[in-house]
Amino acid sequence: MKEHRFVTTVRGHRLAVVGRPGVWSWDRLNPGTAALLETAVLEPEDRVLDLGCGTGVIGAAVATEVREVVLVDCNVAAVECARRTLRANRISNATVHLSDGCADLEPASFDVVLCHLPRERAVQEELLRGAAAVLRPGGTLYLVAHRDAGVRTAIRTAQAIFGRCGVIRRKKGYHVAMAVRPPDREYNLPAPTYAARAVVVDGVETTVVGKPGVFAWDRLDAGTAALIGAMEIGPADQVLDLGCGTGLVGVAAARRAPDGRVVLVDADLRAVEAARRTLEANGIANAEVHLSDCGEDLPPASFDVVATNPPFHVDVEVDRAIAHRFIEAAQRLLRAGGRLYLVANRFLPYEPWLQEAFPHVEVTWEDKRYRVWRCTR
Numbered sequence: 001m002k003e004h005r006f007v008t009t010v011r012g013h014r015l016a017v018v019g020r021p022g023v024w025s026w027d028r029l030n031p032g033t034a035a036l037l038e039t040a041v042l043e044p045e046d047r048v049l050d051l052g053c054g055t056g057v058i059g060a061a062v063a064t065e066v067r068e069v070v071l072v073d074c075n076v077a078a079v080e081c082a083r084r085t086l087r088a089n090r091i092s093n094a095t096v097h098l099s100d101g102c103a104d105l106e107p108a109s110f111d112v113v114l115c116h117l118p119r120e121r122a123v124q125e126e127l128l129r130g131a132a133a134v135l136r137p138g139g140t141l142y143l144v145a146h147r148d149a150g151v152r153t154a155i156r157t158a159q160a161i162f163g164r165c166g167v168i169r170r171k172k173g174y175h176v177a178m179a180v181r182p183p184d185r186e187y188n189l190p191a192p193t194y195a196a197r198a199v200v201v202d203g204v205e206t207t208v209v210g211k212p213g214v215f216a217w218d219r220l221d222a223g224t225a226a227l228i229g230a231m232e233i234g235p236a237d238q239v240l241d242l243g244c245g246t247g248l249v250g251v252a253a254a255r256r257a258p259d260g261r262v263v264l265v266d267a268d269l270r271a272v273e274a275a276r277r278t279l280e281a282n283g284i285a286n287a288e289v290h291l292s293d294c295g296e297d298l299p300p301a302s303f304d305v306v307a308t309n310p311p312f313h314v315d316v317e318v319d320r321a322i323a324h325r326f327i328e329a330a331q332r333l334l335r336a337g338g339r340l341y342l343v344a345n346r347f348l349p350y351e352p353w354l355q356e357a358f359p360h361v362e363v364t365w366e367d368k369r370y371r372v373w374r375c376t377r
Contacts, residue, residue, distance in 0.1 A: 132162060151175045
């Protein structure tokens with residue numbers, strides 16, 4: 001894993017933070033995170049949960065002040081970065097776990113939960129309900145979100161769950177709010193929310209299975225449809241669906257390559273489970289799904305085709321660096337003569353990166369919104 005390090009000072013501690021593209025706030029301290037850390041009140045005997053830990057900066061910043069910190073994230077790249085952040089700062093009273101929110105945590109086991117909420121409303125609610133369930137009665141939740149990420153809705157949701165929730169700090173568009181778990185209420189951990197929808201892929205009725213937090217979890221989005229329509233798959237091709245999301249690209253590829261094999265990878269635990277369920281729902285037997293950060297654990301030169309719709313939004317910010325990593329991964333994983341099919345919004349300037357990585361680059365399809373590139377190894 002190639003890592004990026006930066007140094008920051010929070011709560012009076014100088015910290016080395018390890019990040020990489022695709023992980024929340026991988027190259028700097030986000031101002032909302034800074035406001036959360038400046039505001040939270042902690043006691044030496046507290047057991048603290050860093051919910052959605054990203055680089056691990058929150059957990060690392062508070063670890064020297066409390067008894068124990070647990071960091072969780074659903075992204076395997078974030079988990080690895082957080083572990084490296086803890087090691088870089090020689091922190092021994094904190095552990096990092098791969099988990100879909102609070103799903104694998106013990107109820108009523110934390111004194112404090114610290115959470116930088118993402119923007120999707122359903123995900124916010126799931127995290128807030130999870131936080132209520134894992135807090136001890138009288139335990140405190142500190143949340144932060146940007147006003148463009150629906151912080152006001154998140155606060156109203158927290159008020160409905162906890163009874164009270166109020167803003168205690170504002171900074172550069174971010175709101176920090178606090179809620180206390182009432183001693184007289186019972187909370188259960190949220191149940192998994194995977195749901196099936198019917199869509200049409202390549203003219204075939206197809207079941208897509210997803211949950212909030214996974215890209216286009218309940219539909220075939222226009223960019224993915226354009227990618228599927230443009231990609232050419234031979235009947236015996238070895239295909240990689242890079243950043244698979246719910247797995248619809250992988251389904252289409254597997255149907256076109258009955259004598260081949262399709263591998264779907266994603267760094268997000270939720271996407272991997274969604275794709276696995278999508279393959280199963282459609283009876284796809286020549287495909288498999290792996291939890292993987294950009295296919296780093298796959299052997300080089302092992303695929304005829306790589307197909308990808310790389311993400312470029314991280315919460316309210318645009319981060320194109322993850323697409324650069326996807327392009328580098330495709331170059332490494334394709335055989336000589338292999339093809340990369342990449343779809344992107346027209347305004348995204350990926351052409352120089354593609355031309356740097358591949359000798360033959362062409363636009364194979366475009367409209368007013370999207371462009372599909374075909375690049376030959």
